Amino acid sequence: MDFAERVEDVRRRVEVACRRAGREPAAVTIVAVSKTFGPEEVRQAADCGLNVLGESKVQEAAQKIPLCPGQLEWHMVGHLQRNKVGLAVKLFKRIHSVDSARLLEAVNAACREEGCVMPVLIEVNVSGERSKFGLPPAEVPALLEQSSRLMNVSVAGLMTVPPFEPEPEAARPFFRRLRECRDAWRASTGFELPELSMGMSHDFEVAIEEGATWVRIGTAIFGSRPPRRPAADEGEGP
Ligand SMILES: *Cc1c(COP(=O)(O)O)cnc(C)c1O
Numbered sequence: 001m002d003f004a005e006r007v008e009d010v011r012r013r014v015e016v017a018c019r020r021a022g023r024e025p026a027a028v029t030i031v032a033v034s035k036t037f038g039p040e041e042v043r044q045a046a047d048c049g050l051n052v053l054g055e056s057k058v059q060e061a062a063q064k065i066p067l068c069p070g071q072l073e074w075h076m077v078g079h080l081q082r083n084k085v086g087l088a089v090k091l092f093k094r095i096h097s098v099d100s101a102r103l104l105e106a107v108n109a110a111c112r113e114e115g116c117v118m119p120v121l122i123e124v125n126v127s128g129e130r131s132k133f134g135l136p137p138a139e140v141p142a143l144l145e146q147s148s149r150l151m152n153v154s155v156a157g158l159m160t161v162p163p164f165e166p167e168p169e170a171a172r173p174f175f176r177r178l179r180e181c182r183d184a185w186r187a188s189t190g191f192e193l194p195e196l197s198m199g200m201s202h203d204f205e206v207a208i209e210e211g212a213t214w215v216r217i218g219t220a221i222f223g224s225r226p227p228r229r230p231a232a233d234e235g236e237g238p
Contacts, residue, residue: 033218039067111152157195168203175210
C-alpha cells in the first residue's frame with residue numbers, strides 16, 4: 001500500500017469500528033503520530049486530509065513543526081517533562097499526557113505566561129504497575145479538583161496507554177476501565193471529560209468500540225519506524 005492507501009485503509013477501519021459500536025465516525029478523530037518521520041511525510045498526511053498530528057518528544061517537534069504545513073493542529077501525546085513545558089505550550093494545541101499535579105501546575109504557569117488556555121487530558125495508569133506512566137486512578141479526582149482552581153488549563157478528558165500485548169483484544173479491559181472511570185468521575189465531580197484518547201495502530205478498533213474519541217495512530221499511517229536508541233533525557237521510546 002502507498003501512503004494514501006494506508007490512510008484510506010485506516011479511515012475505513014475507523015468507520016467500520018464506529019458502525020459496529022453504533023457511533024458516528026465524526027465522533028472519532030485520527031491523531032496521526034508522526035514521530036521519527038520528517039516534514040515530507042507530514043505533508044503527505046496533510047495532503048490526505050489528516051490535519052491533527054501527534055508527537056511524543058518536544059525537541060523533535062520543535063525542529064519539525066516549523067518545516068510543516070501551517071494549518072495543522074499538533075498534539076503532544078508522549079511523556080512530558082516539566083523542563084520542556086515552556087516550549088511544549090508554544091508548539092501544541094493539546095497535551096494528552098498530564099500525569100501529575102506538578103506537571104499540571106507547570107502547564108498552567110506556562111500558559112499563563114503565553115496568554116492561552118490549554119486543553120489537556122489526564123493520563124491514567126489503568127493497568128497498575130504494569131505501565132510506566134500515568135496517574136493511579138485513585139488520584140485523579142483530586143487532580144480534577146485542583147484543575148478547577150487553575151485558569152489556564154482545562155481538563156478535556158482522559159488518556160491511557162495499555163501494556164503492549166500482541167492480541168488487540170487484550171487491551172479491551174483497559175480501554176473499558178478508562179471509560180468506566182470517566183463515567184464515574186463525571187458523576188462524582190461534575191467534570192464532563194468528553195475526550196478519551198486511547199487506541200494505537202494495532203488496537204484502535206477495540207478502543208473505538210470502547211468509546212475512544214481520539215485514536216493515536218502512527219505505524220498504520222506512516223509505516224514502521226526505524227528502531228532508535230531511547231535518549232537519556234527524554235521520555236517514552238518509540
Ligand atoms: C508512538 C505512539 C503512538 C502511535 O503508535 P503506533 O503503534 O505506531 O500507532 C500512540 N501514542 C503514543 C503515546 C505514542 O508514543
